[in-house]
Amino acid sequence: MNRWNAIAWTSAKDTLRYLMPVFSTGIFLCFVLFVFSSLWGVIAAERAWEISPVVLVWYLAITELPTMAPGRIPAVIEGDIKDGSFTLFLVRPAGYVRQRIAEFSGQSLVRFVFLALFGAVAAFVLCGEGPTQPLWLGAATVLALGGAAINIVQLVTIGLIGLWIGEATPLQWLWNKSLFILGGMMVPLHFYPEVVQSIALHTPFAAMLYGPGSLLFFPSMERFVEVALLQLFWLAVSVLVLILVATRAIAFATAEGRG
Amino acid sequence: MRTSQYLRVLMRMNLRELGALRLGTLLQVVFMLLNNVVFFLFWVILYSNVEQIGGFAIEDVAFIFATAASGYGLAVVLFGGTRHLSSAVSSGRLDVYLTQPRDVQLQAITASTEVSGWGDILSALLLLGVYFPLDPFAWLIWLVGTVTGAVLYVSILGTIQCLIFWIPRCERLTEQLHEFMLGFALYPNTIFSTPVRVITFTLLPAGFIGYFPALARRDVAFEFVVAAFLASMLYVWMSRKVFIAGLRRYESGSAFTSVR
Numbered sequence: 058m059n060r061w062n063a064i065a066w067t068s069a070k071d072t073l074r075y076l077m078p079v080f081s082t083g084i085f086l087c088f089v090l091f092v093f094s095s096l097w098g099v100i101a102a103e104r105a106w107e108i109s110p111v112v113l114v115w116y117l118a119i120t121e122l123p124t125m126a127p128g129r130i131p132a133v134i135e136g137d138i139k140d141g142s143f144t145l146f147l148v149r150p151a152g153y154v155r156q157r158i159a160e161f162s163g164q165s166l167v168r169f170v171f172l173a174l175f176g177a178v179a180a181f182v183l184c185g186e187g188p189t190q191p192l193w194l195g196a197a198t199v200l201a202l203g204g205a206a207i208n209i210v211q212l213v214t215i216g217l218i219g220l221w222i223g224e225a226t227p228l229q230w231l232w233n234k235s236l237f238i239l240g241g242m243m244v245p246l247h248f249y250p251e252v253v254q255s256i257a258l259h260t261p262f263a264a265m266l267y268g269p270g271s272l273l274f275f276p277s278m279e280r281f282v283e284v285a286l287l288q289l290f291w292l293a294v295s296v297l298v299l300i301l302v303a304t305r306a307i308a309f310a311t312a313e314g315r316g
Numbered sequence: 317m318r319t320s321q322y323l324r325v326l327m328r329m330n331l332r333e334l335g336a337l338r339l340g341t342l343l344q345v346v347f348m349l350l351n352n353v354v355f356f357l358f359w360v361i362l363y364s365n366v367e368q369i370g371g372f373a374i375e376d377v378a379f380i381f382a383t384a385a386s387g388y389g390l391a392v393v394l395f396g397g398t399r400h401l402s403s404a405v406s407s408g409r410l411d412v413y414l415t416q417p418r419d420v421q422l423q424a425i426t427a428s429t430e431v432s433g434w435g436d437i438l439s440a441l442l443l444l445g446v447y448f449p450l451d452p453f454a455w456l457i458w459l460v461g462t463v464t465g466a467v468l469y470v471s472i473l474g475t476i477q478c479l480i481f482w483i484p485r486c487e488r489l490t491e492q493l494h495e496f497m498l499g500f501a502l503y504p505n506t507i508f509s510t511p512v513r514v515i516t517f518t519l520l521p522a523g524f525i526g527y528f529p530a531l532a533r534r535d536v537a538f539e540f541v542v543a544a545f546l547a548s549m550l551y552v553w554m555s556r557k558v559f560i561a562g563l564r565r566y567e568s569g570s571a572f573t574s575v576r
Contacts, residue, residue, distance in 0.1 A: 081488050088496055092503060099370050099507045106366045223340035227347035227432065234354040243358055250364050 060151065061159040068163030079168050082128075083175035086121055090176065093117050093243060094183040111184045113245075116273050118176035119197045120242045120266040123204030124233065126169040127212055130161055131225035134216025143220075144310055154213065154303045161209050169205055173198055193276040200269035200281070203288040207265050208236075210295040217299075217306045240266030245274060261291035322418065326426050327394065341431050348435025349442070352385055356443065370506030376534055377504060378447040380526035382440035383458055384501040387465020387525055389436025395470045397427035401477035402490050410566060421559045425474060437462075454533050460541050461529030465501075467548040468525055471555035472497060478555075481562030493520065501525040521547060 072079065097110035134157065137143040146153035181187055188194045215232055219225025237243065240262035246254050257263050268284035356378070363374040372380075392399065404410055404424055413423040440458070448454035476493045479486050500522035505513055516523040524544040532540035 077488060081492055084492060085495060088499060092499060092507075095507045095509070095512070096369070096503065100366060103366075103368070103370075222343060223338075224343055227344045227351075230351040231347045231354065234351050238354055238357050238361070244361055248365055249361055253361065 061155060064151075064156060064159035065163035065166075068160040069167050070163075072164040072167040076171070078128075079171045082125055082168065083172055086118075086125060086172055086175050087179040089121065090114060090117060090179045090183055108248075111186060112188070112273055114180050114184050115188045115194065116245060116270045117243060118180040119194070119201050119273065120240065120270045121176060122169060122172055122198070122201040123208050123265050123269070124236060124240075124242065125172055126165045126205045127161060127209045128165065128168065129226075129229070130209065130212035131216035131219060131229040133157075133161075134213065135219045135225040138220055147307065147311065153307075154217070154299070158209065158213055161213065162206075165205055165209055169202060173201075188273060190273075190276050193272045196276075196281050197269045197272040200272065200284050200288065203285065203292070204265035204269055207261060207288060207292050207295050210292065210299050211261070214295070214299045214302050217302050220306050220309060236262045236266065239263065241270070242266050245270060247271075247274070261295065264288050264291045319419070319422065322422070323394070323426075344432040345435040345438070348432040349438045350435075352381075352436060352439035353442065356381055356439075370504050372504040372506065372530070375447045376530050378443045379454065379458070379530045379533055380504060381502060382443040383461040383465055383529045384498075384522075384526035385436040385443075386440035386458070386462040388469055388498065388501075389433035389440070390462055390466035391433070391469035391473075392430040393433035393437070394429070394466070395425040395474075396429040396433070398425040398470050398474050398477065399430075399494070400428065401425065401474060402480035402487050405477075405480045405562075405566065406485065406487065410563075420563065421474070421556065425470060453536070457529050457533045457541060461526075461532075461544065464541070464544045464548045465525040465529070468521060468544075468551055469497075471548065471551040472521060475551070475555045475558050478558045478562045481565045496520055497522050501527075504530075517547075521551065524548070 094110060094114045097108060097113045100106050101108055101110045134143075137146075137153075137157075143153060146156065211232070212229065215228050216225045218228060222228070239257040239260045241249065241257065246257050246263060246267045249257065257267070264284065264287040268287060271284070272280060359374060359377050359381070362369070363377075367373065369377075397404070401424055404427070410420065410424060413420045413427075416423060440462070444455060444458055448458075473494055476490050476497075479490055483489070497520045500508075500516045500520055505516060505523045505527040508516065513523065516527075524547045528540040528544040532538060532544075
């Protein structure tokens with residue numbers, strides 16, 4: 058086991074030892090699913106829009122995973138910068154960014170598994186039935202894990218940007234809401250007006266949320282492969298941006314003595 | 317110094333903090349404004365497919381969203397300490413307020429301000445400007461709804477935070493109830509089933525915050541605003557009673573010295 062895997066494994070075990078925060082997030086996920094199942098139920102009952110509340114609730118249970126599993130990463134990095142931990146890492150052989158990413162990956166994986174269970178139970182209770190094609194729900198969950206991986210990289214980048222602007226958390230609010238809207242978290246992108254849809258499909262957000270969720274509407278192996286490749290592309294872009302920002306952040310911290 | 321004077325000085329100091337315009341402060345305001353605007357786009361997209369949801373058109377939902385956001389914004393700007401009351405109790409920081417002549421609860425809830433609340437207020441103004449630019453009645457109801465909403469937020473969140481006096485280490489639970497309250501306030505109440513609606517007018521009275529003012533505006537019915545005002549007074553009274561009962565159980569966290 059290399060050192061990054063060891064760090065991720067230790068972080069996962071830590072998260073498993075203290076599960077209260079994960080359960081708390083799980084309960085919030087159930088609340089969100091409840092609110093939206095009520096909303097879709099009313100819209101369907103009024104026949105205002107031809108939608109299937111069951112598919113939409115299961116869709117939401119999938120699209121919530123990449124957003125909720127990583128947690129408040131920028132706040133952790135912001136804390137590291139403010140209390141000086143960030144600069145302490147500069148003299149260690151293990152780089153700050155890689156170590157933190159390994160930690161966040163380990164804990165996010167545990168959160169992802171538990172949240173998937175919470176989401177599945179809540180969606181089943183609220184809908185009274187499972188998805189029409191359970192196999193594709195599994196495939197969508199795998200792609201949601203890919204979405205969570207991209208989100209971790211992007212959130213670490215946002216956290217590091219806090220080194221220049223002082224506060225990373227407000228940036229995360231905006232980033233998350235952009236993810237919700239342009240990723241089609243609550244309403245699938247194919248229901249969006251065409252102009253917004255075409256903009257959203259050219260952002261990484263669509264590959265992170267709508268991509269996995271869309272398998273519930275358009276299940277096919279071609280679609281699965283297409284989304285997986287799109288996620289690989291956006292993961293590569295996100296990593297490149299992170300490397301760029303991290304290099305500058307470390308140079309900035311070294312020159313300014315930040316921390 | 318009387319309580320009203322104290323609150324006026326507090327308001328001035330909060331404005332001064334905003335006036336300092338440090339980059340971090342400014343970013344919190346701007347990003348919260350953008351955060352709310354982007355979130356409201358969800359409703360815009362949804363309403364591009366439907367005309368009404370639960371009897372509410374998009375301008376009604378915009379009014380609910382604006383009133384709930386500005387009520388919350390005003391609450392955290394003036395009484396930002398409310399959200400941290402449970403941690404103040406568990407860490408023993410109430411000791412500091414117990415030694416001072418002013419009301420302990422008032423000091424604790426006014427101990428800090430959240431500048432991001434200004435972003436909430438600005439986003440409400442923006443939404444009203446877009447959907448009700450020349451409707452003085454809507455602006456009047458929004459103003460009253462914002463004040464009663466802020467009072468309701470502070471009293472309910474304050475009451476929830478008081479759970480810490482009876483249930484140790486329940487900060488996560490209080491945070492969760494806080495999120496439920498906010499969640500219920502932002503959606504039209506008519507989408508929920510009757511048992512849930514009963515909860516939103518009793519245990520977590522989010523229905524009085526956005527929904528009642530929206531009904532008052534839509535149906536030109538002042539009784540909804542009056543009901544929201546009376547509810548806010550009732551919950552303030554309840555919040556006081558619960559805090560005083562909880563304070564009797566308070567034991568110092570040794571920030572200064574043991575109280576009992």
